Amino acid sequence: RVALACALFVNPDILLLDEPTNHLDFPAVIWLQKYLVGYEKTLLVVSHDRHFLNYVTTDIIHLYNRNLNYYKGNYDTFAVVRAEQRLAQQRAYEASEAKRKHMQEFIDKFRFNAKRASLVQSRIKALARMEKVAEVEDEAALRFELPQVVKVEGNMVALDNVDFAYDQRKGYILRNVSVCVHAESRVGVLGANGAGKTTLIKLLMGSLEPLTGRAIRNRTVRVSCFNQHHVDQLDLDATPLDFLKTKFSKATTDQLRSHLSRYGIGSSLHEQLIGNLSGGQQSRVAFALVTYRQPHLMVMDEPTNHLDIETIDALVNAIKKWNGAVLFVSHDQYFLEQVGKDFWGVTDGRVKQFRTFKDAKSFSYAR
Template sequence: MEACISVITEHFPLIEGELLQYVTSVLEGSQADFESNEDVYEAVGPVLSEVDQDKSEDEVQDICDKLFHMLKGDEDEKDSRKNGPHRILDAPVHLGKLVEDSADKDIQEANIWIAKKADSTIVDQKKLEKAEAKLKQKQEKRSDQESVPRVISSDDLLQAASASQQTNRKDVKFDSSGANRSYDIRIDNFDISYGSLVLIKGASINMAFGRRYGLVGKNGKGKTTLLRMIASRQLKIASHITILHVEQEVVGDDTIAVDSVLQSDEKRESLLREEREITAKINSTSPNSTEDGLSTRLTEVYAQLEAMEAEKAPARAAMILSGLGFTPQMQRSTTKEFSGGWRMRLALARALFAKPDLLLLDEPTNMLDMKAIIWLENYLQTWPTTILVVSHDREFLNSVATDIMHLFSQEIDCYKGNFENFVKTRTEKIKNQRKEYEAQMQYREHVQVFIDKFRYNAKRASLVQSKIKLLEKLPVLKPVEKETDIVFRFPDVESLSPPILQLDEVDFYYTKEKIIFKNVCVSADMESRICVVGENGAGKTTLLKILLGDLSPTKGFRHIHRNLKIGYFSQHHVDQLDMNQCSVEVLASKYPGRNTEEYRHQLGSFGLSGDLAMQPVVSLSGGQKSRVAFALLAMGNPNFFILDEPTNHLDMETIEALGNAINKFKGGVVLVSHDERLIRMICKELWVCGKGTVKSLEGGFDEYKKIVEAELAAQQ
């Protein structure tokens, strides 16, 4: 065993004493059971690999091979000693005296009481220094890697989330046999967690084919994660059901926009490709040698293309793109020429064209203007397959949804009807649950008083026992969990005398060939609640930047009060947050020198309290990230807000809180928004961008909606 120890310490100079003792005890205890070097490797190989991770598996295998041969040599030597000649003593021997007096070295070495143990801890100093230097280099490399900030992608988020589901073996067998052709979707008894945070527990979903389901719930409850789990099939769905999740924008390349949409129908593309290949083969051969098989297959391909109305596909693709705001010129442009927002629209167009069995949409209205939203509402009302959409736009859900799924308290409840019907039904349900719970509590209390009063009364003993059994049989009701109210609080500001912000006879263009604005005259004061509307590309964001002073008019004047302090919320504001910092650190980096409690108080003013304030921004939902952005914006104490699409990713309760906060704010507000409910809550004036001008519309939002619907009707 001493030889084995020497080999181990020679090849693993950094092995600790306890580990060495463990390895040698394993080798010694299992010596007789080892039949090959593989047995030795399985017994101690993993431990030795952990001691020196620079050694490859083959090197550790070779060392274990040496140890095996040494152990087998020791075992053979023991066997020869056991079976060899025995020394017979003529008389009793005093071992101590024998050691002192005998010159027989063999006897001394055989004496187990005084045998000297070989020094097994002697290490080659040069090898030890080399190993220590290598270990130090590895530690430095690891610390350098840890110091570099790691950007976390959406793929990392999907990996951080996990789903578990109890599946029925009969259903799995039925699906694998190919006999299941139902397009109804049933996902029973599943859990979803994000790290240690449980988002959904013991939930079940049933979706009938052809119905349109709206998924609602507060930010951070797991709606987007649920869509990702369904799309990645981590939740069991029949294999013949096609799923398409509109989440990522189209990759920018040289593909024409309309061709990109046509390519999303893989079956049509495959048949067209096959038709071209067969036609080329037929044309390349002489008429007399044409194969009958090719002609037959070509006829079948033509029949399939005709059945799916392939010739109408380009017109249908162009109609979808036009509805989503793509002009004929844009439809002929390459995908790389579009911005991220337009590529998201292109991804939506591809999904609508492909018509999967299950279409998953996550906030589809975020990148759309009012005209495109109204078109999408009308288009989805005749959608032939199943839709599951996450949206916080009440009017959109009222128009599109046939059923509402409500994610609350880690459970999913389904309600028939659109969103307004869901609100009424749920309000009534909560009211009845609260009444039932309170009534049962009163009854329990009444019965318990009787039990306590006559518990020790012998005459009433039987009655008391019956009352106790009655209480045990009552169903256990949970108290109705109340949803926490979200409150936004903007800072108090002093009033400023007009004029506050004004544009006089302003012209603006990026190039002289394309004039954005001509002779614009608008003004805002501390009482203003102005909403800017118009089609995408009409210049809404450009107008905001002129008001901010980021862009200078090519003609005309911009007047601003000297004490005006503008707070600007960009629709890309959330993307500019440092995703690896927590919310408190984000505020501290922009406004340093304040204590942590002040930052936490600011975040609490926008519904981010407790552990949420200390979580990395990347782990927050889209709506929670928007709240961080609002907290950052308000910390500068502006007295005038310019908001560009502030409702993107916000849930309905948060949009309501934002509307209430804006109404209470003492400063002026100009915003661009497509959320009809927010516009109706706060808007006192409507500016319509289009055709190179900005006009104030009398009649408000209702009048603007009539104009848009008339334009859509004229296009059709």
């Protein structure tokens, strides 16, 4: 927030923002959106937040195959126009190839027919003059494959009428909290920065213990955590394969290679240093790490921070196909709406459960 405030304060002629919504809660994002819409100078922003891009941008620059392609409109308009362009190009390619094939068949059939020699020569010249239409490149979607698990009966973790404070003299962080996570859960946690979301997660996971009330944890449940600082879990001087070998020494090389491939880490990347991989590729290695032991419950703290749009889509699709439980804290509205089935709103020491993102958002950011 301080870095962002400094950039805005100088009122530059060209404002460059790289993932500005990372680490901001909803009220801060909304304020930033309104500020940037009224910004009268040039803004260039890199972001994975679709809602933010739709609200703020008037043009999209798409970097693809080392070329910059320009589109008028916001992100949704870009997505529609680009899909239409690709469809039109594919149809033009197919029509061109059909015409080429027809002309070539005529040439081959009558090449040695003296009566049709002039027609054949005309077709040969016309074929040579035809402009080549490029085929649309197949954009293979990035895919994750989370390991399926045996379902656990009953609650995995729960809090029963819990109170918690780091220092009671300064007041309680959470009061009278009763929540639970079961095998079918897809719970999104909302709340302003400092509301107590991380404290709530730590109480559920056992990193903290309640002052009053009960924390109930099923000891047979395997839990994995993925947080916004996931790169800190990695050894940047090791290769993905060697790194996993240090963590799972009993696994075979083939098993580890297969597991990395589940997360879009192809064989050509297995032997490259993690520090030389892109941010998205490093995130996939982190996912490979936290899912290797086949967790029943994935706990994620701002998982979309530092992920690109393709990786976010891959994660969303993987979770939808997975049979484990998910508990996640996020300010990414797209991710919350796509993944969450239930929502916990955290504000003023209270935790309230909701069935819709809209209601949870209204409760969590009412002030």
